[in-house]
Amino acid sequence: MKIHEFQAKQVLRRFGVPAPDGAVCETPEEARDHAAALGAPVVIKAQVLVGGRGKAGGVKVARSPEEAFTAARAILGMDIKGLTVRRVLVEPALDIREEYYIGVALDRASQRNTVIVSASGGVDIEEVAEQTPGKIARQCVDPVIGFRSWHALDVAKRGGIPAEALPGAVDLLQKLMRAYLESDAVLAEVNPLALTADGELVAADAKMVIDDNALFRQEELASLREDEGEDPIEAEARRRGIQYVRLDGDIGVIGNGAGLVMATIDEVRTAGGKAANFLDIGGGARAELVRNALEIVLMDPRVRCVFFNVFGGITRGDEVARGILAARESLEVRVPMVIRLAGTEAEAGRRLLDGSGLIPAETMQEAAAKAVELARA
Ligand code: GDP
Numbered sequence: 001m002k003i004h005e006f007q008a009k010q011v012l013r014r015f016g017v018p019a020p021d022g023a024v025c026e027t028p029e030e031a032r033d034h035a036a037a038l039g040a041p042v043v044i045k046a047q048v049l050v051g052g053r054g055k056a057g058g059v060k061v062a063r064s065p066e067e068a069f070t071a072a073r074a075i076l077g078m079d080i081k082g083l084t085v086r087r088v089l090v091e092p093a094l095d096i097r098e099e100y101y102i103g104v105a106l107d108r109a110s111q112r113n114t115v116i117v118s119a120s121g122g123v124d125i126e127e128v129a130e131q132t133p134g135k136i137a138r139q140c141v142d143p144v145i146g147f148r149s150w151h152a153l154d155v156a157k158r159g160g161i162p163a164e165a166l167p168g169a170v171d172l173l174q175k176l177m178r179a180y181l182e183s184d185a186v187l188a189e190v191n192p193l194a195l196t197a198d199g200e201l202v203a204a205d206a207k208m209v210i211d212d213n214a215l216f217r218q219e220e221l222a223s224l225r226e227d228e229g230e231d232p233i234e235a236e237a238r239r240r241g242i243q244y245v246r247l248d249g250d251i252g253v254i255g256n257g258a259g260l261v262m263a264t265i266d267e268v269r270t271a272g273g274k275a276a277n278f279l280d281i282g283g284g285a286r287a288e289l290v291r292n293a294l295e296i297v298l299m300d301p302r303v304r305c306v307f308f309n310v311f312g313g314i315t316r317g318d319e320v321a322r323g324i325l326a327a328r329e330s331l332e333v334r335v336p337m338v339i340r341l342a343g344t345e346a347e348a349g350r351r352l353l354d355g356s357g358l359i360p361a362e363t364m365q366e367a368a369a370k371a372v373e374l375a376r377a
């Protein structure tokens with residue numbers, strides 16, 4: 001889960017990493033008033049969960065409250081990589097002398113947390129990584145030994161941090177690491193880490209990605225998730241690792257394979273009905289997975305019928321049938337279910353469903369027609 005720059009800065013500050021303290025504004029008027037309160041100059045920054053805001057025009061320095069107003073008006077509503085800017089961060093601008101990069105990331109290849117440092121920070125770190133990888137230093141962290149001050153000094157030196165900034169960088173790297181570990185992050189990045197005209201190191205930007213699997217024990221961070229417009233059933237499906245998209249019809253659709261599920265949704269439409277959702281159970285159809293999928297689909301009170309469409313390849317029809325029967329036993333299913341099984345062991349699957357009250361169908365078209373009819377009944 002990504003968090004916004006202003007939120008990441010709050011986290012980092014708590015661990016002792018200096019970062020400008022600003023205010024989040026939703027209107028140009030608010031931005032102007034905050035700029036006036038802070039005293040110019042300020043920097044106005046789009047708060048969207050993507051990088052490259054600077055290049056997209058989403059970061060502007062303003063020298064007066066009026067300029068802050070104009071900048072905020074330009075940035076609010078802007079589209080950055082498909083995201084609409086709804087909020088800007090207004091904070092005291094830094095007098096930046098140098099821009100460095102420091103970050104901690106989970107490196108899956110080495111299965112280690114990795115500290116990354118470069119004196120060539122700023123907006124183009126990806127380019128630096130590609131064209132002059134020698135300017136980027138890495139340090140894998142041994143989980144037993146941990147990230148010690150000598151590691152920090154070594155990686156900061158290799159990253160090209162000049163002598164005058166080394167003590168500060170060593171200190172910040174360790175604080176960044178603590179913030180990363182205690183937040184269960186998979187990425188904590190400061191780019192740029194600004195060396196200001198007064199020789200201070202300050203986080204001018206901050207980015208954190210929290211491990212979704214750790215959100216259960218990171219309540220405060222978990223609560224930052226943008227629920228704006230997020231569907232509660234989709235959120236629950238995501239928590240359970242199920243590919244679910246809520247639609248606005250009344251026929252719950254469950255299938256294996258994204259293509260098949262989309263085709264099923266089309267078929268329902270052709271039969272005159274409307275799917276309530278997209279749900280792909282993927283390969284395999286263990287009872288637990290089927291149960292979870294069914295439970296998610298039934299959370300939608302609009303669902304009046306469930307349409308299972310499973311094409312047996314590696315997934316066997318009899319296994320799916322058993323899964324559905326077991327799921328039905330452990331769940332209170334209040335709507336009719338139409339099951340279309342095809343492919344490997346489909347026949348055996350249909351036999352298992354005989355007399356269960358579940359409605360079998362041989363083709364997708366037949367199943368869709370039945371589902372539409374049952375949903376209307
Ligand atoms: P990103 O493009 O999404 O990574 O956004 P950043 O927060 O990194 O901002 C992009 C660039 O704007 C930075 O590399 C800086 O050069 C500049 N910038 C950001 N904050 C400040 C600031 O407080 N003062 C000044 N002068 N420049 C800033």
Ligand code: MN
Nearest residue numbers: 122191192205
């Ligand atoms: Mn940045």
